[in-house]
Amino acid sequence: MLESRQIREIKTVLVVDDQEVNRDVLGAILEDDYHVLYAENGAEAIERIREYMNTLSIVLLDLYMPVMNGFEVLERMKEDDMMSRIPVIVLTSEKTAELKALQMGASDFITKPLDMHEVILARVGRIIELSEGKKLISAAEHDRLTGLYTKNFFFEYAERILRVVKDSTYDAVVVNIQQFHMINELKGRKFGDQVLCAVAQEIREFLNRTGGIASRLEADRFYIFCEHQEDYGALLSRLEQSANSQGEGTVIRLRMGVNVFQEGDTAVLMFDHARTACNLSRGDFQTPLVFYDDELRNREILHQKLLYGLEAALEEGQFQVYYQPKYNIQTDPPRLVSAEALVRWKHPELGMVSPGEFIPLFERKGVISEVDNYVWQIAAKDVRKWREQYGSALPVSVNLSRTDMFDTTLPARLNRLILNNGLNYSDIKLEVTETAYTDDADHVLEVISGLRGQGFEIEMDDFGSGYSSLNMLSEMPIDVLKMDMKFVRNIEMSETDFRLVKLIIDIAKYLRLKVVAEGVETEGQLSLLKNAGCDLVQGYYFSRPVPADEFKEMIRTDLALERK
Amino acid sequence: MTLQELYREIGGDYEQALQVLRVDKLLDKHIRKLPKNGVVEGLLSAGETKDPKTLFEAAHAVKGLCANLGLTELSKNASEIADEFREGSTRKLSDAEVSERIDRIRILYRKAADGIARYEAQ
Numbered sequence: 024m025l026e027s028r029q030i031r032e033i034k035t036v037l038v039v040d041d042q043e044v045n046r047d048v049l050g051a052i053l054e055d056d057y058h059v060l061y062a063e064n065g066a067e068a069i070e071r072i073r074e075y076m077n078t079l080s081i082v083l084l085d086l087y088m089p090v091m092n093g094f095e096v097l098e099r100m101k102e103d104d105m106m107s108r109i110p111v112i113v114l115t116s117e118k119t120a121e122l123k124a125l126q127m128g129a130s131d132f133i134t135k136p137l138d139m140h141e142v143i144l145a146r147v148g149r150i151i152e153l154s155e156g157k158k159l160i161s162a163a164e165h166d167r168l169t170g171l172y173t174k175n176f177f178f179e180y181a182e183r184i185l186r187v188v189k190d191s192t193y194d195a196v197v198v199n200i201q202q203f204h205m206i207n208e209l210k211g212r213k214f215g216d217q218v219l220c221a222v223a224q225e226i227r228e229f230l231n232r233t234g235g236i237a238s239r240l241e242a243d244r245f246y247i248f249c250e251h252q253e254d255y256g257a258l259l260s261r262l263e264q265s266a267n268s269q270g271e272g273t274v275i276r277l278r279m280g281v282n283v284f285q286e287g288d289t290a291v292l293m294f295d296h297a298r299t300a301c302n303l304s305r306g307d308f309q310t311p312l313v314f315y316d317d318e319l320r321n322r323e324i325l326h327q328k329l330l331y332g333l334e335a336a337l338e339e340g341q342f343q344v345y346y347q348p349k350y351n352i353q354t355d356p357p358r359l360v361s362a363e364a365l366v367r368w369k370h371p372e373l374g375m376v377s378p379g380e381f382i383p384l385f386e387r388k389g390v391i392s393e394v395d396n397y398v399w400q401i402a403a404k405d406v407r408k409w410r411e412q413y414g415s416a417l418p419v420s421v422n423l424s425r426t427d428m429f430d431t432t433l434p435a436r437l438n439r440l441i442l443n444n445g446l447n448y449s450d451i452k453l454e455v456t457e458t459a460y461t462d463d464a465d466h467v468l469e470v471i472s473g474l475r476g477q478g479f480e481i482e483m484d485d486f487g488s489g490y491s492s493l494n495m496l497s498e499m500p501i502d503v504l505k506m507d508m509k510f511v512r513n514i515e516m517s518e519t520d521f522r523l524v525k526l527i528i529d530i531a532k533y534l535r536l537k538v539v540a541e542g543v544e545t546e547g548q549l550s551l552l553k554n555a556g557c558d559l560v561q562g563y564y565f566s567r568p569v570p571a572d573e574f575k576e577m578i579r580t581d582l583a584l585e586r587k
Numbered sequence: 588m589t590l591q592e593l594y595r596e597i598g599g600d601y602e603q604a605l606q607v608l609r610v611d612k613l614l615d616k617h618i619r620k621l622p623k624n625g626v627v628e629g630l631l632s633a634g635e636t637k638d639p640k641t642l643f644e645a646a647h648a649v650k651g652l653c654a655n656l657g658l659t660e661l662s663k664n665a666s667e668i669a670d671e672f673r674e675g676s677t678r679k680l681s682d683a684e685v686s687e688r689i690d691r692i693r694i695l696y697r698k699a700a701d702g703i704a705r706y707e708a709q
Contacts, residue, residue, distance in 0.1 A: 042626075042648070044617040044655050048607055087647050116651060119673065136654035138606040 033058050034080035034151060039068040039096070040114060041088040048137045049083060049114075052144055065091025069099055072106055080151045082111045083133070086120050097127040110154040112147065130154070166239045168216055169223035177238030181248045181290035184236075192251040193235075193284045195293035197301040198222070198262060201276040203243035210273060217269045219243065222277075225265040229258055246294055255281050259312050282315035299323060325373075329381050332370060333390060337397055343367045344401040345568035346419065348577055349539060349561045352553045359581040361418045363454065363561065364402040365568045366394060391424040396436065398422070403444040403451060405571050410450075413578055420452035420482055425459045428470050434477060448478030452503070456484045460499060472500045482539070487527070496534060504531045508542025508562070515547045525555045532556065588706050590614060594657065597702040598695070604657025618656055619707055622700045626652055627692065630665065634689035637682070643672035649692070661695050664688045 036057045038049045046061050053059050060075065062068040065088055072079060082100075086093035093113060100106040113124040116135040124132060130150045133143050164176045172180065185193065200206070200218065207215040219239065226237045226247060235249030252258075259279045266275040280301025282293050300315040313319075336342055346362040368376040385391040402419045410416040427433055441448055453474060460467050460483070471481055482503035483496075487510055496504070506527055514521040524540075531538045540552050543562030552560060566577065590611055594601035608614045621627075630645035646668035653662035668688055671680050680688075 042652055042655075043620065044608075044652060047613055047617065048609075048655065051609060051613065087644055116654070117647070117669075117673070119675070135651045136603070136607050138603065140609065 035060060035075055035078050036147065037062060037068065037071050037075070037079055037082045039063075039065070039071075039082060039088070039093070040085035042085070045085065045114065045135070045137065049143070052137070052140045053147065056144070057147075064088045065093060065096040068096050072100070072109065076105055076109075079109050081147060081154070082109060083114055083147070084111050084129070085114045086117070086124060087115075094123070094127065097124060097129060101128045108154075108158065110150050112150055169220055169239050171223050171226070171245070172236055172238040174238055174240050177236060177246060177248070178290050178294075180236050181293075184248065185284075185288075185290055193293075194247075194249055194251050195282045195284075195290070195297040196247040196249065196255065196258075197280045197294060197297040198226075198245040198247065198259075199278050199301050200243040200266065201278055206273060206275060210270070214270060218266050218275060221265040221269050222262050225262050229261070244298075246297075248290065248293075251283060255279060255312055276311065278311040278313075280313050280315065296320070296323070325380070326384050328373065329370075329376065329384060330388060330390070333385070333393065336368060336370070337393060339371075341369050341371065342394065342397055343369060343570065344398050344405070345570055346405075346574040347561055347568040348566050348574070349559045350565050351558060352549060352560050353558055356584065357560070357565075358584065359417065359577055360559065361420060361452065362574060363568075364398055364419050364421045366398050367568075386424055386426065389426055392426050392430060395422060395424055395427055399437075399440050399451070403440050403446060406446060406450050407444045409575065409578060412575075413582060415582075416446075416450050417578060418450050418452055418480075420454050422454045422456070422484070423459075425456070428455070428459055428463075428467050433470065434473055437474065437479065438477065449480065452480045452482055454482045454484040454505065455501075457486050457488060457507075460495065464495070468499065475500050475502075496530070496536075501536065503537045503539060503559075505539040505541055505561075511540050511542050511548055511552070511562075514551050515545065521551060521555075524552070524557075528555050528557050588709055590618070590706075593618070593702055593706045597658070597699040598660055599699070600657040600659045602657070603659065604655070607655045607657070614656075618703060621652075621656065621658075622703055624652065627661070627696045630668070631689065631693055631696075634686065639672040640674075643669055643674070646672065658695075658699060661692060661699070664692050664695070 034057055036053055037060045038046050038053070039062045040046050040049070041063050046063075050059050050061070057080075060071055060079075062071050067090075068082065068084065069091070072082065082096075084093045084096055097111060097113075100109065100111065107128070110130040111124075111128070113121065113129045113132045114135060114137075115121055115124070115132055121132045121134075130153070131146060133146060137143060164173060165171065166173055171177075200222070203215065203218075206218060219242075222245060223237070223239065226245060230237060230247070230249060233249045233252060235247060237248070238246045240246060259277060263275065263277050266277060278301055280297045280299065280303070282297035282300060284293060296315040296319075300313040300319060303313050303319070332341075343366070345365045345367050347365060348359050349361045349363065350357040351360045366378055366382075368378070368381060370376050382391065382394075385394055399421050402421050406416055406419050423433075430436075437451075437453075440446075441451065455467070455471065475481055480502045481500065482505055483499065483501045484505045485507045486504050488507040504527070506524065510520065510524050510527070512520075514524055528538050537558045539559040539561055540548075540557050541561050543549055543552065543560045543564045545564060548562075549560060549564055569577070588596075591601050593599075594604070604614050604618075605611070608617065626645070626648045630642075630649045633641045633645040636642075646665045649665035650662050650669055653659070653665060667680070668685060670676065671678060671685060
């Protein structure tokens with residue numbers, strides 16, 4: 024059987040004493056169990072310690088020696104980060120020296136004469152064991168790369184500080200290196216590590232002045248828990264400076280979120296909020312420092328309410344589908360040709376909630392598909408109803424979110440939508456936002472082609488709001504281009520904007536795409552668009568989004584035009 | 588002359604020495620080295636200078652070495668000198684009393700060195 028003794032390596036002990044008799048005695052005591060090294064004075068001891076730094080388990084140190092005495096050895100060891108981790112037992116017969124040595128960092132002492140061999144052996148073993156235990160804890164306690172605390176220890180200590188030190192106010196600070204994975208990719212992992220270490224070192228220096236603790240989490244995120252500070256701009260720029268001092272060729276940007284302690288906060292909560300603040304400055308180079316303030320707090324509470332309320336909203340029909348008509352402006356008078364289905368939320372407590380608030384939130388949290396699905400169902404039923412009532416169906420376009428693009432059941436779901444409601448594929452048009460195309464172009468292209476193959480018409484929504492290129496337009500299997508409203512907004516005032524709109528319309532025509540202009544509000548805009556050859560228009564000029572009942576009236580009015 | 592006989596002759600505590608060094612062989616090695624060691628001579632010459640720091644360090648070294656070798660009387664006298672000149676402690680002995688102890692050490696040491704020389708010679 025394998026015994027633990029066999030796998031345990033032989034440990035190394037350094038005996039430092041100017042008297043040969045002491046070296047011999049300690050050698051005789053220790054040599055059966057340890058690999059024993061010797062030094063005759065302090066200077067020699069320091070040399071040995073440096074030489075065996077990584078393998079030395081303990082130093083037995085005489086205090087009174089020529090050349091360099093034991094106190095000086097203790098002093099030197101204490102100053103050195105690595106040497107200070109090696110435990111020391113002092114050899115002495117001086118009571119006052121024992122105390123002084125312990126105060127200087129010695130772990131224990133052995134009194135001379137060295138007549139209690141078994142006690143000495145046991146004491147050496149015990150101190151090595153203790154120090155190894157301490158090292159194990161220390162390894163779990165500290166991040167290997169930066170030496171900052173690991174997550175669990177950090178939060179444990181932060182909670183302890185909050186519990187114990189009641190007379191100070193504390194701040195939770197989260198620092199993040201922007202695009203750190205890109206730094207690693209472009210300049211290599213080693214460089215990335217250097218940047219992390221430089222930031223950690225600057226944080227340590229900050230904490231030396233202010234007091235506090237720090238941790239590194241999730242590769243490039245630093246948490247700092249410190250006494251309340253008024254100015255964090257200085258810290259942020261110092262951290263950025265040291266991150267950028269590691270080499271030329273890349274500009275490293277940091278962002279920072281700060282949360283000041285409030286009564287009842289726990290450390291975890293404080294850092295949740297600081298992180299929210301930090302994330303808010305993501306991608307925004309203008310405001311890299313964000314405080315978690317009342318506004319943010321209220322928004323978070325609102326978001327919690329919205330997320331929490333989603334299920335009930337779906338069950339109780341709190342979501343309402345509004346329709347914004349699209350008019351063909353090339354006819355005279357313009358005719359209603361379709362509508363976009365838009366969701367509204369009548370929250371029992373908050374009242375009407377802006378889709379600008381809950382849609383991006385649900386998208387981020389990956390639950391938007393449930394809302395989309397709900398809207399599709401209502402829209403499909405309404406389309407069916409109108410056909411039954413008025414004989415002709417008016418197609419409605421619905422929005423597909425980015426998450427829908429990655430849902431493998433999407434084609435089947437849309438298929439069922441058409442079949443279960445007795446519709447044609449041309450009755451429901453699908454709007455896909457431009458940014459979805461840029462996320463994972465190949466995948467989106469495949470999904471869109473599939474849907475188009477099923478018979479759906481695809482509209483590219485918000486064209487011009489993101490970073491899509493004209494080049495992409497020719498590759499994307501789409502039928503309609505919806506120009507983002509920011510293009511239309513200034514066409515009356517700005518010649519350049521108008522030319523741009525004209526250009527987009529011309530290109531779309533060339534590619535045989537229909538163009539919808541969004542956000543049309545004035546007669547002037549309308550006539551410019553009409554002259555530029557734009558087919559369809561959507562906007563307040565004709566109508567804001569309206570409930571189904573009101574939209575029904577619009578259909579009726581439009582049909583009356585036909586009969587004239 | 589056996590080691591035990593040597594110790595009896597020079598007034599040492601053989602049992603205590605063996606307690607530290609455990610085997611005769613090691614005791615033999617170190618008792619033979621005592622006259623060449625120089626620590627006791629160091630203390631004797633420190634006695635001439637009367638420099639407290641030198642006296643303390645020299646006495647301390649003699650105290651430790653002799654305690655290990657079971658030379659209890661030598662160790663005891665050296666210990667008293669070390670106590671006397673330890674940094675921060677107040678003097679209890681007169682200069683004459685210190686000299687008396689230095690003299691005693693000189694006599695004890697000569698006796699030990701003579702004995703050891705005879706022990707080595709056989």
